[in-house]
Amino acid sequence: MHQMNIIVPYHLWFSSILSLFLYHISVTSALASSSPLRITMPSLVDKRATAEFVCTTCKGAYYSQGLDTYRVPMALYELNRARLVQAMLGENATATGVILLQGGKQTTRYDTDHEPVFRQESYFHWAFGVSESEVYGAISLPSGNATLFVPQHGIDYEIFCGTNPSPEDVREKYGVEEVLPLERLSEYISSQLELSESSKLHLLSGLNSDSGNMALPATYEGIKTHSEKMDTSTLFGCIADARVYKTAAEVEVMRYTHWVSSMAHVEVMRSCRAGMMEYQLESLFQHHTYTHGGCRHMAYTCICACGPNPAILHYGHAGKPNNRLLRDGDLALLDMGAEYHCYASDITCSYPVNGRFTPDQTLVYEAVLNAQIAVIAAMKPGIPWTDMHRAAERAILEGLVKAGLLVGDVNEMIAADVGAIFMPHGLGHLIGIDTHDVGGYAFGTPARSERPGLKSLRTARILQEGMVLTVEPGCYFIDLLLDMALMNPKQSPFIVLERLKDFRGLGGIRLEDGMLVTNEGCENLTVCPRAIPEVLDVMHGGVWPPEEDIMPELKRNWIARETNGNMVRYTLPTTTT
Numbered sequence: 095m096h097q098m099n100i101i102v103p104y105h106l107w108f109s110s111i112l113s114l115f116l117y118h119i120s121v122t123s124a125l126a127s128s129s130p131l132r133i134t135m136p137s138l139v140d141k142r143a144t145a146e147f148v149c150t151t152c153k154g155a156y157y158s159q160g161l162d163t164y165r166v167p168m169a170l171y172e173l174n175r176a177r178l179v180q181a182m183l184g185e186n187a188t189a190t191g192v193i194l195l196q197g198g199k200q201t202t203r204y205d206t207d208h209e210p211v212f213r214q215e216s217y218f219h220w221a222f223g224v225s226e227s228e229v230y231g232a233i234s235l236p237s238g239n240a241t242l243f244v245p246q247h248g249i250d251y252e253i254f255c256g257t258n259p260s261p262e263d264v265r266e267k268y269g270v271e272e273v274l275p276l277e278r279l280s281e282y283i284s285s286q287l288e289l290s291e292s293s294k295l296h297l298l299s300g301l302n303s304d305s306g307n308m309a310l311p312a313t314y315e316g317i318k319t320h321s322e323k324m325d326t327s328t329l330f331g332c333i334a335d336a337r338v339y340k341t342a343a344e345v346e347v348m349r350y351t352h353w354v355s356s357m358a359h360v361e362v363m364r365s366c367r368a369g370m371m372e373y374q375l376e377s378l379f380q381h382h383t384y385t386h387g388g389c390r391h392m393a394y395t396c397i398c399a400c401g402p403n404p405a406i407l408h409y410g411h412a413g414k415p416n417n418r419l420l421r422d423g424d425l426a427l428l429d430m431g432a433e434y435h436c437y438a439s440d441i442t443c444s445y446p447v448n449g450r451f452t453p454d455q456t457l458v459y460e461a462v463l464n465a466q467i468a469v470i471a472a473m474k475p476g477i478p479w480t481d482m483h484r485a486a487e488r489a490i491l492e493g494l495v496k497a498g499l500l501v502g503d504v505n506e507m508i509a510a511d512v513g514a515i516f517m518p519h520g521l522g523h524l525i526g527i528d529t530h531d532v533g534g535y536a537f538g539t540p541a542r543s544e545r546p547g548l549k550s551l552r553t554a555r556i557l558q559e560g561m562v563l564t565v566e567p568g569c570y571f572i573d574l575l576l577d578m579a580l581m582n583p584k585q586s587p588f589i590v591l592e593r594l595k596d597f598r599g600l601g602g603i604r605l606e607d608g609m610l611v612t613n614e615g616c617e618n619l620t621v622c623p624r625a626i627p628e629v630l631d632v633m634h635g636g637v638w639p640p641e642e643d644i645m646p647e648l649k650r651n652w653i654a655r656e657t658n659g660n661m662v663r664y665t666l667p668t669t670t671t
């Protein structure tokens with residue numbers, strides 16, 4: 095068993111209620127940049143302080159998958175709603191009316207009646223934490239009182255799907271102020287809008303900058319009678335921006351998903367052998383995160399790329415379904431993350447399937463690991479994310495110079511976009527309820543660059559406390575990009591042709607951790623083996639977590655889990671070998 099130096103129960107680890115409160119005030123102040131935040135609602139302040147207190151003590155309603163899985167306090171969502179109301183009032187302190195969000199709908203596959211497992215729509219989940227489909231949620235302004243509207247299914251539903259929970263059951267389960275049958279939604283909205291001449295019906299509408307898809311406004315039969323009072327100009331910006339900044343309670347859920355996924359990666363690392371299929375690694379990961387973590391969903395499709403396949407950045411899709419046989423000498427790049435109660439993790443490990451790095455694999459691995467360390471050393475509030483991308487690129491280019499694959503001045507290489515030949519994707523992205531979380535290119539934030547590499551970033555924001563982002567530098571040998579570079583007179587002089595042939599077909603390496611930006615720097619939510627001796631030790635049967643931290647610069651947070659689902663953080667002795 096590992097040594098525990100400092101044991102901090104998770105509920106004590108949270109800052110005091112007061113500092114948490116001030117933190118959230120500062121976050122919401124930053125959101126309402128155009129107008130100063132006015133806190134004129136004592137009842138809302140009380141509501142928020144209460145929600146924060148409940149989050150830290152884990153009293154009240156919570157979500158859990160039983161056994162020792164994490165207990166997500168429903169107060170987490172109450173706090174999110176309070177933050178949203180504050181952001182809305184920041185725009186207009188006299189705002190009245192009601193916010194209406196529509197939960198996800200159960201779909202069926204094509205023309206059939208097959209129902210894929212339902213997963214809640216992300217904005218709705220952020221505000222209410224409700225697992226079921228076909229639910230609506232309203233938040234009254236300015237009180238912040240929440241009302242859920244739940245469908246009352248008939249007897250056929252009860253026969254095939256089990257008892258219909260009563261509104262009172264739902265109220266207890268989710269900790270909202272009120273639950274009404276869905277039939278009463280129309281009447282409720284009308285009554286809310288009649289309260290004042292200036293009351294608005296605030297609906298969601300806005301562009302997701304990653305997918306290009308729109309978040310659509312809630313709709314129900316009869317909503318058109320309120321078309322003059324509908325407002326789609328305020329809610330989207332406020333809620334998307336609030337989602338960018340994670341509360342301490344949200345970070346704890348993400349710490350859990352990252353820990354579960356990290357331990358699953360370790361299991362896969364231990365089991366990996368030449369002769370296995372890529373999908374068997376995927377299967378092991380899913381088994382571990384579900385059996386030991388209660389994670390029913392993956393946060394995204396697993397990328398289990400071996401041999402030359404890591405050079406296919408989105409490998410694992412239906413046309414390339416993780417079905418290569420692992421061969422002796424292959425590198426594996428495994429990008430897999432589970433989600434728990436809709437909070438995502440996103441982790442990539444890369445290593446040789448036979449447990450032995452070749453000299454060239456070592457050179458590439460160390461270039462990427464140095465990029466990871468350089469970024470983690472520099473991440474803190476106030477730093478532009480584009481600078482971090484450049485820092486990672488620089489470390490990789492320096493590594494490739496050391497490997498004899500590139501020659502020349504690294505600054506000149508960066509000016510000639512040589513970095514994007516080897517790392518065409520962005521350094522990382524916001525993560526939360528979505529793996530590629532919202533708010534990347536929101537109104538009033540830095541615009542997307544047009545330069546190769548930088549243009550692939552899903553956000554160019556300035557880092558702020560409370561953001562969680564992936565840091566995922568990678569170095570790949572993509573024939574198409576290499577051939578284009580050789581034909582580019584600005585890039586080809588940097589490439590040593592003699593050495594390039596040694597690396598073609600090697601695939602690629604990526605290391606991906608989830609990082610929380612703190613007030614003075616950052617914390618790593620991922621606890622995977624990263625240093626080469628750590629990876630080799632685990633592949634040859636070593637214990638994990640280790641007894642000492644040989645790479646404290648990765649800022650990994652060691653945690654153990656108690657039988658009631660609480661996570662306990664501890665520090666490891668550090669050594670510099």
Ligand SMILES: [Mn+2]
Pocket residue numbers: 440523564566606
């Ligand atoms: Mn990622």
